[in-house]
Amino acid sequence: MDRHVAQQSPVAAATAIYSASMLKVYDAFVLGVVSPAVWRCPRRAMADQYDRHVSERHLDIGPGTGYFLDRCRFPSPRPQLALLDLNPTVLERARLRVERYRPTVHRHNILQPYDLGGLRFSSASLNFVLHCLPGGMSGKSALFDHLLPHLDPGARVFGSTVLAHGVGHTRVSRAQLDLLNRKRVFHNRDDSLEQLEAELERRFARHEVSVRGSVALFEATV
Template identity: 50%
Template structure:
């Protein structure tokens, strides 16, 4: 696993998408499991997410305080950035972009997530797309310097081999030297704290997470099969990955 420093290419066409998503193309219906995973994030859940999940759970349960994921954003985020499953936009709101006016695109199946994050990032005038990341993303001529997918994989159905199609779907839109990065909670191959096993069991049973078969070895294999240069860091139950596209 090798690491390279991020570089940024020339300006491509960006998605000509209204910020309110009104111009979105019709997409095929996603499988029920995909929709169920997205639907968990209601307005009330999103209101508590930063304090409860990113504040308490990340530190006390997953043993990966959110500051480490913020550093992950700071290290990898580019001027033209696509975020898949942006949650509340916590990290996008706080990270240091390499430009005063970055171009930010948000993609998620959940309209509440898109509205929440877009409102928080209104200063960047982000474009919003309702997309199932397991399907072709259909961004046309758009190209990005970075793609983030923080806490996305562990919410997606299937095992890592099935989820890894998200890397295939996004790769055509990343410029040479661009970065693909994210973090995910794993069940196997990482060192869990005392609270993690029961939390994983409960969250998978409730459909909040879908990672009972996710392992560090499978994530490493999925990245290694697709990318020449990548790095994995493990902190507690969380694996943070970053890829340099060549």
Template identity: 45%
Template sequence: MSITAEQVEAGQAVYSKSTLAIYDWLVLRFSNRLIWTCPSARILALYDRHVTGNHLDVGVGTGYFLDRCRFPNDRKRLGLMDLNPTCLDAAATRVARYRPEVYRANVLDPIGLEIPRFDSVSMTYLLHCLPGTIKRKSAVFRHLKPLLNRGGVMFGATLLSKGVDKSWAARRLMAFYNSKGIFTNDGDDLQGLRSILSEHLNAVTVEVVGCAALFSGRA
């Protein structure tokens, strides 16, 4: 079954200015710690471990992690990529001190932009918002890999429905988000994630923290 434009839109349309105004508190402080049981500090540590001075962030949210992570002292280039222009504006404003490059693109399609390559690419809480099965979502890695220098690192985090422990609250909230099309992860499982990562990347690592899988791999 093909993925419709409406399905793609549903996963990102919720991120309006009003939603982004409470996103850090609602998602990164409350839900991450108490519902998904993956404190945002664990994701920030993932950024600190892998981010380079030539970095692209995909699915930018509010720019929270880019604002807080420790870039190398020789940081020289930061790119932002998202389909939602409101998210791009919010993140670009938040990290304006880095003079980011801004790219609007749907990563389920080939990236039709001429962009110099990066040494690291991150995608945090992107995959579970994308329509389709976990296998279909592997297109994201196929489309982003050409933007990554040889030996570069791709990393991120996603919420899974299967292969992880979920509390009653996590099950209920995840089901609600799936019913609204905000999430499409009711079939996303740990083994499926490992499979698509290994299909496109080398030296793959996956760490499960609560409902979240924190992953990395190299081109």
């Protein structure tokens, strides 16, 4: 990908907040405090998704610090693991954390088609990714269209996202949602449970969405 284009894209701007200093506190603050206390979704709920669905050929989109990959139970001691993100700092942090699996690293804009060198996967995850992407739910869901060519029939796609509508909010979570959107950390003012369900139904043979607080946890089968 052209470096200038990547730096100027809205997706690049959305991922820029994940600097080395931010990633140092991400696990403790975002996953350990904000997720359970503000969004009312403990990180255990997301970890459980990994343990249920991660396969021996797994693609992790937006891997963050690699927290869940580091802890999940892969069905094989030597999985084929790939990391996909536009932010090189994120990719390097996650790569080092799961270096024992020798992951491949792919820097791409997930809202555009991308080439993974012919690699195919039987599972893919998008944890806390959708609410960070610019645009409405229909536009950002193009990431599923770009993901599908890299998945085997029957592959599992799973993840989580904070929604603005169709989920439970408290005064605190609503205020935090508004603040993060004003700061352009989140782009989910209009994202709803109904929209998410519709986009998944449009693309996958089966899907299931559950709600924990302000978070939708989704699972889908190709």
